[in-house]
Amino acid sequence: MNDVWAFFSFSDPTxxxxxxxxxxxxMSASVVGTFAFLRKRALVGDAIAHAILPGIAIAxxxxxxxxxxxxxxxxxxSGWLATWAMEYITExxxxxxxxxxxxxxxxxxxxxxxxxxxxxxxxxxxxxxxxQYLFGKAAGMTEQDLWTYSVVAVLLLTVVLxxxxxxxxxxxxxxxxxxxxxxxxxxRRILNLVTVLAIAIGIQSVGVVLMAALLITPAAAARAWTSxxxxxxxxxALIGGISGLSGSLISYLSPAMPTGPWIVMTLSIITLLSxxxxxxxxxxSRLLKQRRHSQKILNENLLKVFYKLSVERKLxxxxxxxxxxxxxxxxxxxxxxxxxxxxxxxxxxxxxxxxLKLSSIGLVEAKRVVRLHRxxxxxxxxxxxxxxxxxxxxxxxxxxxxxxxxxxLLLKELDFPTQDxxxxxxxxxx
Amino acid sequence: MRKMxxxxxxxxHAVLPGIVLAFMIxxxxxxxxxxxxxxxxxxxxxxxxxxxxxxxxxxxDASIGISFTWLFAIxxxxxxxxxxxVDLDQDCVLYGEIAYVPFDLIYFSGGELFFPRxxxxxxxxxxxxxxxxxVAYKGLKITSFNxxxxxxxxxxxxxxxxxxxxxxxxxxxxxxxxxxxxxxxxLLVVPPATAYLLTKRLKQMLLLALIFALLSAIGGYYLxxxxxxxxxxxxxxxxxxxxLLALIFxxxxxxxLKVDAYLNE
Numbered sequence: 001m002n003d004v005w006a007f008f009s010f011s012d013p014t015x016x017x018x019x020x021x022x023x024x025x026x027m028s029a030s031v032v033g034t035f036a037f038l039r040k041r042a043l044v045g046d047a048i049a050h051a052i053l054p055g056i057a058i059a060x061x062x063x064x065x066x067x068x069x070x071x072x073x074x075x076x077x078s079g080w081l082a083t084w085a086m087e088y089i090t091e092x093x094x095x096x097x098x099x100x101x102x103x104x105x106x107x108x109x110x111x112x113x114x115x116x117x118x119x120x121x122x123x124x125x126x127x128x129x130x131x132q133y134l135f136g137k138a139a140g141m142t143e144q145d146l147w148t149y150s151v152v153a154v155l156l157l158t159v160v161l162x163x164x165x166x167x168x169x170x171x172x173x174x175x176x177x178x179x180x181x182x183x184x185x186x187x188r189r190i191l192n193l194v195t196v197l198a199i200a201i202g203i204q205s206v207g208v209v210l211m212a213a214l215l216i217t218p219a220a221a222a223r224a225w226t227s228x229x230x231x232x233x234x235x236x237a238l239i240g241g242i243s244g245l246s247g248s249l250i251s252y253l254s255p256a257m258p259t260g261p262w263i264v265m266t267l268s269i270i271t272l273l274s275x276x277x278x279x280x281x282x283x284x285s286r287l288l289k290q291r292r293h294s295q296k297i298l299n300e301n302l303l304k305v306f307y308k309l310s311v312e313r314k315l316x317x318x319x320x321x322x323x324x325x326x327x328x329x330x331x332x333x334x335x336x337x338x339x340x341x342x343x344x345x346x347x348x349x350x351x352x353x354x355x356l357k358l359s360s361i362g363l364v365e366a367k368r369v370v371r372l373h374r375x376x377x378x379x380x381x382x383x384x385x386x387x388x389x390x391x392x393x394x395x396x397x398x399x400x401x402x403x404x405x406x407x408x409l410l411l412k413e414l415d416f417p418t419q420d421x422x423x424x425x426x427x428x429x430x
Numbered sequence: 431m432r433k434m435x436x437x438x439x440x441x442x443h444a445v446l447p448g449i450v451l452a453f454m455i456x457x458x459x460x461x462x463x464x465x466x467x468x469x470x471x472x473x474x475x476x477x478x479x480x481x482x483x484x485x486x487x488x489x490x491d492a493s494i495g496i497s498f499t500w501l502f503a504i505x506x507x508x509x510x511x512x513x514x515x516v517d518l519d520q521d522c523v524l525y526g527e528i529a530y531v532p533f534d535l536i537y538f539s540g541g542e543l544f545f546p547r548x549x550x551x552x553x554x555x556x557x558x559x560x561x562x563x564x565v566a567y568k569g570l571k572i573t574s575f576n577x578x579x580x581x582x583x584x585x586x587x588x589x590x591x592x593x594x595x596x597x598x599x600x601x602x603x604x605x606x607x608x609x610x611x612x613x614x615x616x617l618l619v620v621p622p623a624t625a626y627l628l629t630k631r632l633k634q635m636l637l638l639a640l641i642f643a644l645l646s647a648i649g650g651y652y653l654x655x656x657x658x659x660x661x662x663x664x665x666x667x668x669x670x671x672x673x674l675l676a677l678i679f680x681x682x683x684x685x686x687l688k689v690d691a692y693l694n695e
């Protein structure tokens with residue numbers, strides 16, 4: 001616990017630099033990644049991260065130094081070239097976008113590996129440390145790096161804020177953006193440039209593979225919570241920042257633990273949780289919605305059975321046994337029992353010993369379902385001229401969907417009919 | 431062809447935790463247990479991608495990106511957590527992963543001569559793939575080009591999908607220890623893409639892809655010796671060079687076709 005306090009007091013300058021650095025880094029990557037995510041270009045980040053390697057190798061070979069600014073220039077140029085190559089191949093050939101991405105990724109990376117091994121074998125003494133670009137070393141962050149990251153973060157923020165509208169339109173619908181006369185090419189170039197920039201600075205700290213996660217994963221998590229771009233950007237940056245902080249916390253508490261992978265670990269867990277549990281868009285809430293819907297259908301089907309047996313066959317006084325009901329409609333046993341329990345809880349059904357009866361409010365509800373079914377059959381046969389033997393299956397599903405407003409319109413349109421096409425009476429509430 | 435070019439990349443990264451776990455459980459670096467671990471992890475990531483994409487309705491590119499980076503991160507964490515107790519060299523696994531260290535690849539080049547195991551594995555793999563393609567040619571062709579049509583014919587596209595995925599997974603895992611992850615992706619994608627630019631017929635495409643792959647392999651070997659650099663890296667660079675040539679060629683051809691059409695008018 002004391003260690004945790006020591007971390008959050010930020011008194012240790014290394015802690016200060018590393019944690020602030022990773023937070024800035026993760027936040028800038030998340031913001032850029034959100035746009036890549038919306039353009040369905042999530043894997044482009046991975047490709048650029050790999051494609052930066054030959055640039056670094058060539059910059060080192062030409063300059064002979066490991067000066068980060070020189071290497072960064074090389075990284076930017078080859079990242080930019082890779083982005084251009086991917087877009088050129090996608091646009092000008094019949095190859096699909098993901099093939100172009102995989103192709104550019106592997107070829108650039110292959111060239112990078114070739115050059116890197118060539119450098120190693122040529123034996124110039126100070127080549128070591130270049131492999132840090134492959135795996136990343138967050139702990140080795142210096143104050144100078146921190147300044148670079150914060151400058152880049154501010155730069156990204158300025159670009160995104162000043163071009164917010166253009167970027168929004170372009171990411172959601174590039175064709176519309178082009179038609180409305182926006183300078184699509186320029187927007188794309190700017191977006192590509194900031195993406196390459198964010199990746200190039202991040203790669204030193206988290207490595208090639210994990211950089212891709214910093215880009216996409218926060219965006220995916222944020223998307224689960226909201227449909228508004230503004231909120232999505234803020235959320236993604238927040239999630240990225242929190243993960244950056246917790247990654248550095250974990251590696252501070254247990255020095256054997258690498259920072260980068262733990263950032264990604266936290267990110268992935270937050271994202272998976274969001275994807276499952278987010279309200280509205282999460283998997284769980286969708287599942288619940290589906291369940292509620294199928295329960296409603298089952299309830300209403302059961303009410304119909306009650307209506308048929310008790311009102312139309314006059315079994316009302318004696319009540320109905322479960323066997324009688326099950327003989328009428330094939331529903332599996334456990335679903336059946338559950339539906340009966342639900343209807344009892346709503347007081348739509350009354351139990352008398354072993355027998356069951358519709359209550360007065362249950363009767364109203366049952367009448368409504370039967371009415372909707374028969375009204376819809378009426379509509380199909382009268383207005384759409386469907387044959388009588390074709391209308392039942394469709395009415396079976398529509399009876400659960402038709403809203404009160406639609407019901408009123410149907411009634412008016414059909415002029416309050418009393419019988420359906422099969423000559424069964426249409427029940428009204430009173 | 432199947433819009434899954436990036437899947438190879440994803441699988442090759444995601445096998446890392448499988449390899450580490452297999453190593454921790456078996457306690458040895460023998461290839462068989464690692465192969466099983468890697469295959470299981472490969473299968474796991476495929477399923478995870480499917481789950482995210484189909485059940486949670488996350489877009490496909492993001493599903494792939496999230497799944498493999500996550501598994502890769504777990505792999506790296508496992509390595510850092512257990513290197514102290516277990517004698518597993520972090521660099522060895524990582525370098526194997528990225529095919530970074532040249533020693534791996536020198537074995538490969540020598541593999542043709544000295545190292546029967548690698549040769550046997552690659553030979554078997556080649557026969558397996560060849561057999562698979564020959565047997566499955568028709569099914570693959572239909573499902574690759576037009577999955578709706580295949581569905582209407584009553585062919586189970588899902589079954590083919592799974593078969594194909596496991597094939598990609600096995601190919602990736604087996605070639606992994608020979609050439610390394612990214613370079614597998616290159617060999618999976620670049621030669622077919624090159625061939626695709628030059629022809630439309632599937633048979634010709636397969637043949638051309640094979641020729642380009644062979645040319646880049648042999649040429650890459652000599653280039654690597656010349657530069658004293660990684661063989662796999664050189665092979666991929668050469669494959670990329672062939673692709674560039676094919677790209678220029680197909681652009682020139684389509685331009686000359688356009689000029690012809692213009693002159694004929």
